[in-house]
Amino acid sequence: MSEDxxxxxxxxxxxxxxxxxxxxxxxxxxxxxxxxxxPEIILRAAxxxxxxxxxxxxxxxxxxxxxxxxxxxxxxxxxxEGAGIPDIGLALQEGYSTASNAMREMGFGAGMGLPNIKKNxxxxxIVSEVGIGTxxxxxxxxxxxxxx
Amino acid sequence: xxxxxxxxxxxxEVICGEDRLDTEIEYAGASDLMSDVLAFGxxxxxxxxxxxxxxxxxxxxxIGAKAIVYVRGKKPxxxxxxxxxxxxxxxxxxxxxxxxxxxxxxxxxxxxxxxxSGREKQKQ
Numbered sequence: 001m002s003e004d005x006x007x008x009x010x011x012x013x014x015x016x017x018x019x020x021x022x023x024x025x026x027x028x029x030x031x032x033x034x035x036x037x038x039p040e041i042i043l044r045a046a047x048x049x050x051x052x053x054x055x056x057x058x059x060x061x062x063x064x065x066x067x068x069x070x071x072x073x074x075x076x077x078x079x080x081e082g083a084g085i086p087d088i089g090l091a092l093q094e095g096y097s098t099a100s101n102a103m104r105e106m107g108f109g110a111g112m113g114l115p116n117i118k119k120n121x122x123x124x125x126i127v128s129e130v131g132i133g134t135x136x137x138x139x140x141x142x143x144x145x146x147x148x
Numbered sequence: 149x150x151x152x153x154x155x156x157x158x159x160x161e162v163i164c165g166e167d168r169l170d171t172e173i174e175y176a177g178a179s180d181l182m183s184d185v186l187a188f189g190x191x192x193x194x195x196x197x198x199x200x201x202x203x204x205x206x207x208x209x210x211i212g213a214k215a216i217v218y219v220r221g222k223k224p225x226x227x228x229x230x231x232x233x234x235x236x237x238x239x240x241x242x243x244x245x246x247x248x249x250x251x252x253x254x255x256x257x258x259x260x261x262x263x264x265s266g267r268e269k270q271k272q
Contacts, residue, residue, distance in 0.1 A: 001172070002189055018201075018202075018203070018204060019227050021202075021203065021208070021211075022202070022206030023202060023206075023209075025206070025210060026206065026209055026210070026235075029209070029210060039191065039212075040160075043190065043191065043212065046210045046211070047186045049197050049210075049211060049212070050186065050206065050207070050210045051183070053184060104199075106182075106199075106201060107180060107182030107183070107197075107199045107201070107203045107204065107210075108182055108183055108203070110181050110183050110184070111270065112181075112183030112184065112187060113183060116183060116186055116187055119187075127197070147242070
C-alpha cells in the first residue's frame with residue numbers, strides 16, 4: 001500500500017530533550033482521537049509512539065518520526081541518528097537495558113521499551129547499525145483485533 | 149470512590165483539577181517505572197507514583213489515566229504541571245509513602261488495575 005493513499009505527518013525529535021519528550025506521542029494520540037480511531041487501537045498506538053520517542057530521546061542525537069494513516073492501518077517509521085543497538089535480540093528481551101541513571105530517573109530504561117512496542121504492534125521491524133542509528137517500522141491494523 | 153474521597157483519605161493537597169474532584173475512580177495502579185505503567189495501564193487508571201517529573205504526566209496522558217497521585221509529598225515540575233492543566237488531568241499530592249497510600253485505597257475497596265484489566269489476562 002502506498003503512503004500516498006492516506007494521511008502522512010512527520011515530526012522531529014531532539015535527543016536528550018527530556019522536557020519535551022512525549023510531546024510528539026501526545027500529538028499523535030490527539031490526531032488519532034480527532035480522526036475517530038477506535039480507543040483500544042489509539043491506546044496501543046500511543047504506547048508504541050511514546051516508547052519509540054523515548055528511545056530516540058534517550059539514545060540518539062535526533063530522530064525523524066513519520067506517521068502514515070490509511071483506512072487499513074497506522075504505520076509509524078522512526079529513524080534516528082544515534083548509538084544504535086549492538087544486539088537486537090538482547091534488546092528485545094524484557095529487562096535488558098543499557099540505560100544510564102539519568103534515564104532511569106525519568107522512569108524509563110528498565111528494558112521494557114522495545115518489548116512494549118513489539119507487544120502492541122501488529123507488525124514490527126527493527127534495523128540498527130552501531131554508531132549510525134536505528135530504524136523502527138511499526139504497523140497497527142485498524143480493522144482487526146491484535147493477534148496474541 | 150471519587151477523587152474527593154481519595155483526597156480526604158490520603159489527606160492530599162490538590163495540585164490541579166480542583167473542578168474535577170467528582171470524577172469516579174474504579175481502579176488504580178502504582179509504579180515509579182513508566183514503562184511498567186505503559187505495560188499495565190489502561191484508560192481510567194488512577195496512577196499512583198513517586199515520579200513527579202513531566203514523564204509521569206505524559207505517561208498518564210498516553211494511557212488515558214483519570215488522575216495522578218504523587219506520594220511522599222512530591223509535586224510536579226513546571227512542565228508537568230502545565231501539561232496536566234492543559235490535558236485536564238487532576239493531580240493530588242499526599243505526604244504518605246507509596247505502601248501506605250496503596251494500602252489505604254485498597255482497604256477502602258479500590259481494586260488494582262490487574263484485577264479489572266483484560267490486558268493482564270491477555271498476557272497469561
